[in-house]
Amino acid sequence: MKQHLIAIDLDGTTLNNQSQLSKQTVETLRQAAQEGHIVSIVTGRSYRISGQFYDQLGLKSAMVNFNGALAHVPHQHWKPEYQKSINREIALDLLSHSSELGIKTITAENKMNLWANQQSDVMPDFLPASITKDEILNSINLTSDPTALTLQYNPTEKQLLIHEITEKYGADVDVRVWGGPYSILEVVSKGIQKARGVAYLAKQYNIDQQNIIAFGDEDNDAEMLSFAGRGIAMQNAIPSIKQVANDITADDNDHDGLAHYLSAYLKLAR
Missing domain, CATH: 3.30.1240.10 (Hypothetical Protein, Haloacid Dehalogenase-like Hydrolase; Chain: A; domain 2)
Structure with missing residues (x-):
């Protein structure tokens, strides 16, 4: 099996319009992780308001906060952790x-x-x-x-x-x-963006750039989708994000677009 790094934005992408994880999204991402893929939240949110989704998904891999300024593994000491601060x-x-x-x-x-x-x-x-x-x-x-x-x-x-x-x-x-x-x-x-965080995670997990799948919907996802081997725009994404993406989900974030796409692309077992 080819191992992928699956980088997922939260708002407008993995979360529905009620800022919640649907049952299908949780099941799909857990299954992807169980089959050996690295599922990583890559969000503009702080850890304070994103850690609950990491826990709900049952993840053990590193996550990225503040649009790339922080990379860490929650609840444990991770030697490669970094945090880029401002004065x-x-x-x-x-x-x-x-x-x-x-x-x-x-x-x-x-x-x-x-x-x-x-x-x-x-x-x-x-x-x-x-x-x-x-x-x-x-x-x-x-x-x-x-x-x-x-x-x-x-x-x-x-x-x-x-x-x-x-x-x-x-x-x-x-x-x-x-x-x-x-x-x-x-x-x-200076220089902080989601692509920087994703590249760092890929290096830590020895994932080739071509095996990175990234999902996003807004302007702050542009560099990440361009960097990934396969950048996926949500159906509800802004036009500029759809233009830089390799593909677009058939369904939006309120109808399990990410889960449907990932399940089909990775041929996850039902």
Whole structure:
């Protein structure tokens, strides 16, 4: 049997529109792992809000968070683990200029910690609905360099915010604007992207590039799908992702598109 690395995005891909794993998706991915394939979650989400899906799938392989800034094996020490951070001073500088830049909520996260300037009632899966005193983002509590910053901003200030971050810190960080209806952007270490994380996992598991299968639906999946030997766009993917993909699922994320495609492609036993 040819062993594959199966890199799966979460939102809009592996998860349905209720941000849940369907029974068929769980069964299919577990079966793929049981047959010897490496199933790895590769997501823009932090570990804080993606670990539950890793556990639900019963995975033992490495996963990638923050769009490639963190690679690790949950619940155990994994010697090849890496975490690419950004200077804490960037977070504190953006915090001090948040009002003039149109930043509403700013969160700083690493593998196990979160800090925020305030709680938020927007996107509770991603932005904190509540924070403790120790999680308030300030120079005292932020004791280490964060792995990623998530900024909820005023839509009218979008270009100003991107310009200011790029102009001031462009040599050290990259900025990604999230898809969907919410005005949110992410700041990560320079050069971070999902393809980098996938390439690293493939090296650790001795998987050839041609044997990487990657599934995605949004802009932050573009490099990963292009890098993979077989990049698969979801039926519900944005047009630019379908253009870079090798194939497109027949069904969308709300109708087990990933599970149907993977089951047929790998000829998984029924």
